[in-house]
Every structure is written in structure tokens, then in C-alpha cells.
Amino acid sequence: MQKLRNIILIDTPFTKHYNSHMLKSLDIMLCVVVFISFSALALRAEAKIKIGFILSTLQEERYTKDKTVFEETVKKLGGEVIFASCNNNEQIQAAQVDNLLAQGIQALVLQPVNGDTAAALVKQANDDHVPVIAYDRLIKNAPLAAYVTEDSFHVGQVQAEAAAHATQKRGNYIILMGQAGHSVAEARTAGVLATLKKYPDIKIVTQQYHPGWSPHLAMQTVENSLTRHQNKIQAVIANNSGMAHGAIQALEEQKLTSKVFVAGADADLSAVRDIVNKKQNMDVFISIQDMARRAAEISMSFAKKQEFKYDKLMNNGWAEIKTILTPIYPVDQTQIENRIIKTGFHTREAIYGKTATR
Helix, strand or coil, X not given: CHHHHHHHCCCCCCCHHHHHHHHHHHHHHHHHHHHHHHHHHHHHHHCCEEEEEEECCCCCCHHHHHHHHHHHHHHHCCEEEEEEECCCCHHHHHHHHHHHHHCCCCEEEECCCCCCCXXXXXXXXXXXXXXXXXXXXXXXXXXXXXXXXXXXXHHHHHHHHHHHHHCCCCEEEEEECCCCCCHHXXXXXXXXXXXXXXXXXXXXXXEECCHHHCHHHHHHHHHHHHHHCCCCCCEEEECCHHHHHHHHHHHHHCXXXXXXXXXXECCCHHHHHHHHCCCCCEEEEECHHHHHHHHHHHHHHHHCCCCCCCCEEXXXXXXXXXXXXXXXXXXXXXXXXXXXXXXXXXXXXXXXCCCCCC
């Protein structure tokens, strides 16, 4: 400040009588500039980091848990979440990305409706200098900052091994797949098929995709397969809990519950109740708390330009993407207490009823 005053106020015969007045004016002006600068910095420091979180849907039970854990974690870390879901509609999701970017988010966590076509959304965000973390489903051929998921291939392996053991490694199997082109559906199915190849006496008689992972469509698939094969089905392996429940509805019509092995994944409440009631044999519990928490932590790390740990690199067609894998656990009747209730995923009352004493 003193240097600036010396430069402006040159002591000459022509300016000397103005010096006192100009010094006072300059001091006031500089004080105002300094005050405004510090005020702007303070406001910037106080402004919360904005994280965008877009889910493909909230129709499946598990995603309300993803949303809750994600929002709680970001809040604990000093940020705020701008959330959206799009009912599995690509056009709606594109509009939501536009909206969140316009609101000034500093990182975007995106579960794509279609992982094959969502690359344009990633590039759009990158053009606004916003890093994108793919959540649950891989986005192909896109400059992702990171990918947070479970080991979906291993989920399929766990399901198939349990089924093979329960059916003495033989019999007719139905494979209920999720939405075509969905990276999780593809990977879970690949794990199932790779495992069942080891057992020559197991025959896959039906293998079907289901738009929107629809339980109703899964029920119809099982009904048709039962009719076609005179009820001679030994196992149904579903890519998720909802479709497993649809399968059980079809089996109930033919009085085949507990006679046909059924496996699902995600451990929705309906699946856990079906296991308790001996309608379903097992499900795979994906630690959604860990997945949502890690995605929230990593998005805040990107917003703060901090490093983070990852488990492996996965090629998405564009580059080797830093990938974080969350734990998975098989759940049958013996594991409900430890894996489901004690972790707080579902309450004892929700599973067994309000009068439960187990």
C-alpha cells in the first residue's frame, strides 16, 4: 500500500498542496478494496461444496438407501447434495445433467440409464470442468474420473456356486437377466455362466433380459418356462432381488416354492422375508452403505482436488479408470442376523414383524 501511495503522490511544487487530501482519499479507497477482497474470500470459504448425485431410478427399494447414505456422508464432510432421479429415462437424465451443471456443482456422481450412450453426458460435464464418477454402472467410452461399484462378476459366481451345490450340480436352470446393455446385469450374468460351465449336467433352458429389471416380466418369463418344461426346473438365478421375487410368485402358482432353488442379489426386504419364509434360498448382499459412502467421499475429494485410494483399474474403452469395489456377502437364513440386522440394513421388526423376539 505504501509503495502505491508513493507512486501516485509525487512531491512537486504543483502537487504538494493536494497531497494531504489525496492521501486520505487513497487510504479510504484501498481500505474498501481490501475489505471487499477479504469479504469475497470469506464468502467463498463459507460456501458449501455442491455435489450432484443422479440415480437412474428410485423404484427399486435399495436406491433409497443409496440416496440416504450418500447425502449423510457429503453433509458430514461439509458439502451439500443436489439430487435427481429419472425413472430410467435417458432424455430426462440428460436434462437433469444440464440442470445440475447450471447450479454450479463441483463433481457429479452418475448412475447412467444406459452405460453405452451416457458418454456424451460425461464429456459435457468435463467441458464445464466437472469430474464425473460413474456409480454402480460403468459408462463406456467416456473420460470418467472414477467408477464405484461392487464386483458384479463375483456376485454371479456366488449365486451359481450356491445353486450348483443345492441341486447336486445338475438340472434345468432359468437365468433372469436385468436390462440389456446394463453393465451390472452383464457382469452378474457373466459370473453365473462362467461358473455353470464347470458343471456339464446343468442345462440353462431359459436366459432372458428384462427391461427395467421388471419383477412382473420376470414372473412371466418363469411362468412360460415352467409351462414349456412341464415344471421341471431345478433353479432360478436372478440378477437382482426384485426379479427373484417375481420368480417366486410364478413358483407359488405351481406350488413349487421351496422345491426350486432361487437366488437373487441386493438383499431387498422382500428377498430377506422370502428367505425367512423358505421361499428363497439365498441372496447376495451388496454393501450399499459402503458403496454410497465411498462415492460420496471420492466426489468430495475431487471437489477439493485431493487424492483417493482405489482398488483396481478398469478399461471402459476410453482409458483405464480408477475403480472402487465394495464388499459383497452371500446371505441365507444363517446370515440374516449378522449381515442384515446388525449392519442396520433392515431392522428385525421389518423382517420378522413388530412382535419379533428373535
